[in-house]
Amino acid sequence: MGNQFQPAKWPRKLRSQEWYGGTSRDAIYHRGWLKNQGYPHDEFDGRPVIGILNTWSDLTPCNGHLRELAEKVKAGVWEAGGFPLEVPVFSASENTFRPTAMMFRNLAAMAVEETIRAQPLDGAVLLVGCDKTTPSLLMGAASTDIPSIAVSGGPMLNGRFRGERIGSGTHLWKFSEAIKAGDMTGDDFVEAEAAMSRSTGTCNTMGTASTMASIAEALGMAMSGNAAIPAVDSRRRVMAQMSGRRIVQMVKDDLKPSDIMTREAFENAIRVNGAIGGSTNAVIHLLAIAGRVGIDLTLDDWDQLGRDIPTIVNLMPSGKYLMEEFFYAGGLPVVIKHLGESGKLHKDALTVSGDVIWNEVKDAVNYNDDVILPVEKALADQGGIAVLRGNLAPNGAVLKPSAASPDLMVHRGRAVVFEDIDDYKAKINDDDLDIDETCIMVLKNCGPKGYPGMAEVGNMGLPPKILKKGITDMVRISDARMSGTAYGTIILHTSPEAAIGGPLAVVQTGDMIEVDVPGRRLHLDISEEELARRLAAWAPSIEAPPSGFAQLHHQHVEGADSGADYDFLKGCRGNPVPKDSH
Known part of the structure; x- marks a missing residue:
């Protein structure tokens, strides 16, 4: 079974030929092992x-x-x-x-x-x-x-449930809120689950x-x-x-x-x-x-x-x-x-x-x-992504206007603060939680370092007592992400994140926050002196992981405002041929 393949006339030597080309011991080593999969010799001759x-x-x-x-x-x-x-x-x-x-x-x-x-x-x-x-x-x-x-x-x-077009993710959030509001049963939710991802x-x-x-x-x-x-x-x-x-x-x-x-x-x-x-x-x-x-x-x-x-x-x-x-x-x-x-x-x-x-x-x-x-x-005249800045987000925060409520795009409300996702889960279903639909929900310590990894928890579900009023949206602010399938007036990726001492870290329940999406402004309504005092007194509550990949992540991940990549991976490093050790 001779070599019948005539290699194409490539304008340069192919990178793979550094492994497979020629008759050296190393080339035979590389080709020989792969031939145990049943590839004929001519596959290695210039393709x-x-x-x-x-x-x-x-x-x-x-x-x-x-x-x-x-x-x-x-x-x-x-x-x-x-x-x-x-x-x-x-x-x-x-x-x-x-x-x-x-x-x-x-x-x-x-x-x-x-x-x-x-x-x-x-x-x-x-x-x-x-x-x-x-x-x-x-x-x-x-x-x-x-x-x-x-x-x-x-x-x-497409998902279909009882004659209705349903979307994976989007209706997960809608149905989950409907259960909390008492408008849907658990059995219906399970039935919809199969129809959602078919x-x-x-x-x-x-x-x-x-x-x-x-x-x-x-x-x-x-x-x-x-x-x-x-x-x-x-x-x-x-x-x-x-x-x-x-x-x-x-x-x-x-x-x-x-x-x-x-x-x-x-x-x-x-x-x-x-x-x-x-x-x-x-x-x-x-x-x-x-x-x-x-x-x-x-x-x-x-x-x-x-x-x-x-x-x-x-x-x-x-x-x-x-x-x-x-x-x-x-x-x-x-x-x-x-x-x-x-x-x-x-x-x-x-x-x-x-x-x-x-x-x-x-x-x-x-x-x-x-x-x-x-x-x-058009669903929104100005779609895109709105980038908000201010003393609460010096490096920026983002909001998706096409998925937000128009009446909340300019809003001033009292902050109700959750220190982390566990704090949110412990409090959100409590009817004694001091919150109404005019408030702004604030979630901390869910950014690239804080969660760690920046989970999709920014689209916080509303308190059941608010949902039962027929309210389906409130302003929510966090340093987290949200699922692309989610919706609402949700401000995300607040940078710098709380875990490294960004201003979000020192927001307190009762503070007033001003949101002005058309003006691209996100403002914590306290004095510069008070903000400086709080930041000076702040101490991190998130400990660095002791070992493994989580430690590498914690040490090298950059902020959401620059892509949350690792500092040592930026830039093109090319594809040089590694040295052969055989």
Whole structure:
């Protein structure tokens, strides 16, 4: 069985040939072991090796179908003359990880980076889905800068419960509040549970997973149309196969993340997030990805670039439809086309297709203008993400206007303080809690260091005695995150966080707080002298973990305002070939 394969005439020596090329002892060592899988000799003779970085896990239900998609990616790679090798990588599930999946996003990114750097890969297909898998793989790929393309797993099918369209996550919060208000029984909740998540895939709302799939497409790191195809739709498998074909050509062209994820690409992504009513979590993730590429992106960019972008995608939690309808209406290409037509798109930004983004979307058609709305019917005239600053948030805090109550966007209320999430849980159901609907709920010590990991607890449920009045929203402030599927007038990511002595740490029950979203102001109504006195008397209540990964996290995680990445992981470190030890 001789070598029948004639290697392509690549413009440069492939990285994988440092492992597999030639007849040295080391080359034979590397090839020989892999041949025990039944690969013929000619697979190693100049074909680009494509790593399929797969975040499948039984404990990551959003990604439970990614092994099937990996087979379609492999088919595409084979068809294009590449050599596909599937590689499992760290999979952080939002559903199961404690204390929070966000605690492990950076660990996952580090694992992906070192997987790419240490192994004979010329290109990478990033198989992603659940919230943290998309940013972590994009971060790892950006740090190594080998040709890479993202393939999302896609959203679940629509949920239906007793004739009502229900969204995963969004209705979890609604039904949970309905139980506390006495409007729903526990048995009904369990019945709704099965109807809520009735197929494989990510949340079917415009939660963080769908937001980050859209961000990947807007950045140019996924093929056009990738974001919205339902997980079980045959076209999702076609997308995977076509991406497998495409990555081989990207290796040949040496088309890298740094060529695609430019300043213009990040500006496009921020504006797309505003138009889709995307998750506040996208702020942290996009800041972190930009840091890996070396792009100077800030909270001010989020506020300025997204401020005049109408939210035109009518999806939960901001609107009424789900991802299935978004796909049928034309998906993200329609939204990007709208931005281009309104002068809010860098049309010449390059994508993984090798073409510019405008050519990818200019012929897109909106098939349902009740799902993708005309501007005059926008859910919010100023979608985007509002960045608030003031003496309570010197480094900024964020709010999603499209999911907030208009009558609470300017509000002054008495603070009711919970020192941490356990304090909140102990007090919130007590009818003796001194709180009414005009108050502002304040939650401390839930930031990157404080929780640790910055859990999605910022969308605090309201006290039952408030819910029983028919009140469904109050102003809530914390240094935590909230699920992208959640809604309400919720101020998040308050920086600096309480655990490191940010002003949030010294708010007391009874203090008055002023919120002015149009004015971008968040103010604790005490004197400068009193604030300084409290801060001087403050002492940390959160102890550093004694050992292990939690200690590494505590020592090196940065604030939410810069992406909550680790200080030693910022910037692109490239993909030099490691020394061979054999």
